[in-house]
Amino acid sequence: MGKMIIGRYLPGKSLIHQLDPRCKFIATFIFVAIVFLANNWQTYLALTIFVLSAVLLSQVSLSFFIKGVRPMIFLIIFTVALQMLFTPGGHPFWQWGIFSLSALSIRNGLFIFMRFLLIIFISTLLTITTTPLQMADAVGAILKPLKIVHFPVEEVALMLSIALQFIPLLSDETTKIMNAQRARGVDFGDGSILRQIKAIIPILIPLFVSSFNIAYDLSIAMESRGYQGSENRSKYRQLKWHFQDSLVMLLFIVLTIILIILRS
Amino acid sequence: MAITFEHVTHIYQPDGPLAYQGLTDVNFTIDEGSFTAIIGQTGSGKSTLVQHMNALLKPTKGIIKIGNRTITPETKNKHLKPLRQKVGMVFQFPEQQLFAETILDDISFGPQNFGMDETTAHKIALQMLELVHLPTSIAEKSPFDLSGGQMRRVAIAGVLASQPEVLILDEPTAGLDPRGHKELMDLFAQLNQEGTTIILISHQMEDVAQYAQQVLVMDQARLVRDDTPQVIFNDAEFLNKHNLLQPESTQFARELERKGFKFSSLPITEEQLVKQLLPQLGGSHG
Numbered sequence: 001m002g003k004m005i006i007g008r009y010l011p012g013k014s015l016i017h018q019l020d021p022r023c024k025f026i027a028t029f030i031f032v033a034i035v036f037l038a039n040n041w042q043t044y045l046a047l048t049i050f051v052l053s054a055v056l057l058s059q060v061s062l063s064f065f066i067k068g069v070r071p072m073i074f075l076i077i078f079t080v081a082l083q084m085l086f087t088p089g090g091h092p093f094w095q096w097g098i099f100s101l102s103a104l105s106i107r108n109g110l111f112i113f114m115r116f117l118l119i120i121f122i123s124t125l126l127t128i129t130t131t132p133l134q135m136a137d138a139v140g141a142i143l144k145p146l147k148i149v150h151f152p153v154e155e156v157a158l159m160l161s162i163a164l165q166f167i168p169l170l171s172d173e174t175t176k177i178m179n180a181q182r183a184r185g186v187d188f189g190d191g192s193i194l195r196q197i198k199a200i201i202p203i204l205i206p207l208f209v210s211s212f213n214i215a216y217d218l219s220i221a222m223e224s225r226g227y228q229g230s231e232n233r234s235k236y237r238q239l240k241w242h243f244q245d246s247l248v249m250l251l252f253i254v255l256t257i258i259l260i261i262l263r264s
Numbered sequence: 265m266a267i268t269f270e271h272v273t274h275i276y277q278p279d280g281p282l283a284y285q286g287l288t289d290v291n292f293t294i295d296e297g298s299f300t301a302i303i304g305q306t307g308s309g310k311s312t313l314v315q316h317m318n319a320l321l322k323p324t325k326g327i328i329k330i331g332n333r334t335i336t337p338e339t340k341n342k343h344l345k346p347l348r349q350k351v352g353m354v355f356q357f358p359e360q361q362l363f364a365e366t367i368l369d370d371i372s373f374g375p376q377n378f379g380m381d382e383t384t385a386h387k388i389a390l391q392m393l394e395l396v397h398l399p400t401s402i403a404e405k406s407p408f409d410l411s412g413g414q415m416r417r418v419a420i421a422g423v424l425a426s427q428p429e430v431l432i433l434d435e436p437t438a439g440l441d442p443r444g445h446k447e448l449m450d451l452f453a454q455l456n457q458e459g460t461t462i463i464l465i466s467h468q469m470e471d472v473a474q475y476a477q478q479v480l481v482m483d484q485a486r487l488v489r490d491d492t493p494q495v496i497f498n499d500a501e502f503l504n505k506h507n508l509l510q511p512e513s514t515q516f517a518r519e520l521e522r523k524g525f526k527f528s529s530l531p532i533t534e535e536q537l538v539k540q541l542l543p544q545l546g547g548s549h550g
Contacts, residue, residue, distance in 0.1 A: 173360070179320050180361040183353040184422065185345055185377025202373070205363035209408065 010128045015244070016058040017129045021138035023245035028126045030252050035115050037259040044114050046258055051121050058129050068124040069117065076116045084109035136161035137239055154230030162218070170211070177206050265331035265350060265429050265461060267294040267317055272326035274312055286312035290326075290487045292480055299453075299462045301472040301493070304482030305507050310465045311356075313482065314432045317463065318351035319344050330430075349378040352428030356435050358419035362407040367393070367418050370407050374426040385425070392421035397447055413444045420448070430461040437468070449475065473497060473511040473532035481506060497532045513537040 011017075016024070038044050055065060069076075087105035130138075140157030147153050178188065181202045188199055274286040287309050294300050302310045315321040316328055319335050328335040333347055355361065364370035371392055372385035380388075390400050396417040402410070407418055420436065433452065437445040453475055456462045466472055472479060472493055479496050481489040483506045489496060496502070497510050500518070510518070514530045517537055521527060525544055531537040 176355060177361055179315065180353070180355045180358065182320060183318055183348055183355070184361070184374040185348055185426065187345070190342075202361075202363045206360050209363075210360055 009131050010060055010064070012059055012129065014057060014059040014129070016054065016125065018244075019129075019248060020239055020241050020245040021130050021134035022141050022239060023241070023248050024126050024130055025135070025138045025142060027248055027252055028122055030256075031122045032119055034252075034256050034259055035118055037256070037263055038115070039111070040262070040264045042262045043259050044111065046255070046262060047118055048114070050255055051118050051125075054125060055121065058125055060125075060128055064128070065121050065124055069120050072116075072120065076113060079116070080109045080113045083112050132164035132167070133161060133237070136164055137237055141239060152230075154233070158230060166214070169214075170207070173210060174203065174207060177203050266296045266329075267430065267461075267463075268292070268329040269316070270327045270329070272316065272323045272328060274316065274321060275324045278324060285485045286321075287316075287323075288485045292487060292490045294461065294463065294478065297456070297459055297461055298478055299456045299476050300464070300478040300480065301476035302463065302465045302480045302482060303467070303469070303472060303508060308482040309485040310482050311434055312485075313480075313487075314353070314434060314463060314465060317430070317432055318348050318353055320353075345378065349426050350428055351430040351432065352423040352426055353432045354420055354423050354434060354436050356438060357416075358423070358436075359412060359415035361419055361422075362415060365406060366404050367407050367410075368403040370418060371422045371425050374422055378426055388425050388427075389421070392425045393418075395424065396421045396451065413440055416440065416444075417448075424455075428460070430463065431455065432463045432465075434465045435467065436464070437471075469497070469509055469511040470513075470533075473513070481508070493532055494529065498530045 035047065038047055055062060084101060084105045085099045087100075087102070087108050127135075136157055139160055140153060143151070143153045143156065182188065186199050186202055189196065190199075269290050269292050272290045273288055275283055276286050277283050290313065302313060304310050312321065316323060316335070317330060319328075319330075319339065322335060322339055323337055325337065330347060330351065362370050364373060368386055368389050371389035372380075372382070375385040375388055376382065390403060393400050393403060398414060398417055398421070402414075407415060410418065416436075423431070431452070436452070437448050440448065449471055452462055452464070456475075462475075464471070464476065476493050479489070479491060479493050480487055481496065488506060489502065497514050500510060503510060509515070510530075511532050513534050513536070514532050517525075517527055517530050517540075520541075521530075525541070527540055531540055
C-alpha cells in the first residue's frame with residue numbers, strides 16, 4: 001500500500017496548491033487532450049518544459065513524481081516495445097519475422113513513452129496538490145451542467161466525496177485485518193495461485209461486512225442530522241475562482257496554440 | 265517465552281517524504297510467564313511495539329529475541345509461522361476479523377493454519393468456546409448473528425485456539441460492558457496463572473494496577489519507563505508529565521492523605537486501599 005504515489009495528497013502552500021480545484025481538474029483534462037496534438041520533437045519539448053515548470057511551481061520534489069511512475073513502468077515499457085516492434089514503414093535496420101526496428105518506429109516509441117510520462121506527471125500533480133474533498137467538490141461543480149438532462153449531480157458528488165474520504169479508512173482497515181489474519185497463520189502471497197486466492201477470503205469477507213456496518217452507521221448518522229436528500233442544501237465549502245485560475249486557463253490556450261503551430 | 269528488545273527502532277515508510285518514527289531505541293525484557301502492561305497516550309507507539317513481538321513488523325534497526333528466535337531487520341518473511349503460533353495476538357476490536365460460515369470454523373481457522381487436522385481443531389474450538397464463557401450450542405451458528413460482545417469472545421477464542429505461549433492483547437475490553445470486561449480480564453489472569461505470558465495494552469489504569477507485574481510506559485515512540493505498577497503509579501509527577509492518570513484507588517488515597525490519613529506507599533488497587541485504611545479507621549477484618 002505504501003508504494004502508491006498516485007492518488008495521495010501532499011499538503012503544501014505552493015501556487016499550484018492554491019489554485020481552484022475546478023481549474024486544476026479542467027486543466028488536467030485539457031492537458032491530456034492536447035498531449036495528442038504533439039507529434040514532433042519541438043512540440044514534445046514545449047510540453048515537457050511546461051510540465052516541468054508546473055512541477056517546479058508545486059514545490060514537490062521531482063523524485064516523488066519519478067516514484068509515481070515506478071508502479072506503471074512495466075506497462076509503459078511493454079506498450080512502447082510493442083509500438084517499436086510493430087510500426088511498419090521507414091527503412092528497417094533490423095528485422096526478424098514480423099518484428100522490425102526502424103528509425104521511425106524508435107521515434108514513435110519514444111514519443112509514446114513521453115506521452116505516458118507527461119500524462120502521469122500531470123495527473124500526479126493534480127492528486128498531490130488537491131485534497132480528495134476539493135476533488136469531489138470540483139467534480140460536482142464541473143458536472144453541474146448535466147443537471148439539465150436529469151443526471152443526479154449532487155448524489156454523485158456526495159457518493160464521490162464519501163467514497164474518497166473512506167479510502168484511507170478502508171485501507172487502514174485492510175492492513176489491520178490482514179495483520180490479524182497473518183497473526184492467525186495466514187500466508188499472503190505464498191504458495192500456488194489457488195492457495196493465494198483462498199487466502200484472500202479471510203480479508204475480503206470482514207472487509208465487506210465492515211463496509212456494510214460503516215454504511216449503515218453513516219446513513220443513520222446522516223439522517224439523524226437532518227439529511228433529506230440533496231435538494232435545497234447550502235454549501236459550506238465554497239469554491240472561489242481567482243484571477244490566477246483564469247491565468248492558468250489562458251496559459252493552456254496559449255500552449256494549445258503553440259502546439260498547433262509547432263506540430264508538423 | 266521471554267521477549268527481549270535491544271535498541272529497536274522502527275521507521276514507517278523509510279526513505280520517503282512521509283517517513284515517521286514508530287519506535288526509537290527501545291530496550292526491555294519481558295520474562296516468561298509474566299504479566300506486562302503497556303501504557304501510554306494514543307499514538308505513542310504501543311501498537312507498533314507489540315506488532316514487533318510476532319514479527320508482523322520488523323525492526324528498522326536493532327534486535328528482538330523471542331524465545332530462542334532472533335528477529336533482525338534482515339529476517340525473511342518465510343518461516344515465521346511457528347513464531348506466530350507461539351505468540352498469539354488479539355488486535356483492537358478483534359470481532360472485525362471473523363469471516364467463516366460457522367463459529368466453529370472460525371475458531372479452528374488458526375489451529376488449522378498452523379497444521380492441525382480438522383477434527384482436533386474442532387474439538388479444541390469447542391473447548392475454547394467454553395473457556396470464553398459461551399455456550400457450545402452456538403458453535404454451528406454464523407458469527408455474524410452474534411452480539412458485539414459475543415463476537416469479541418469468539419474472536420479471542422480463535423486466537424487462544426492456537427494455544428499460544430505468549431498472548432498479546434491490544435485493548436481487549438474496549439467498548440465492553442463492565443461484566444464482560446471483568447470476565448475477560450479474569451480469563452486472562454487465569455491463563456497467566458497457567459503459564460501464559462501476557463502482554464496487555466490498556467488505557468484502564470485499574471486493570472494495569474490489578475493484574476500487571478511490569479509496566480512499560482511509552483511516549484512519542486520512546487520507552488520512557490519500565491518498572492512495577494506500584495512504583496510507577498506512586499510517581500504522580502511522572503504520570504502527569506506523560507499525560508497518564510493514577511488508578512482511582514490511588515487518586516482517592518491521595519485525597520485522604522490530604523485529610524490526614526497516612527499511607528506507607530500509595531495503594532494502587534481497592535484491595536490495598538482497604539488493607540491500609542482499616543487499621544487507621546480502627547476496624548478489623550471481618
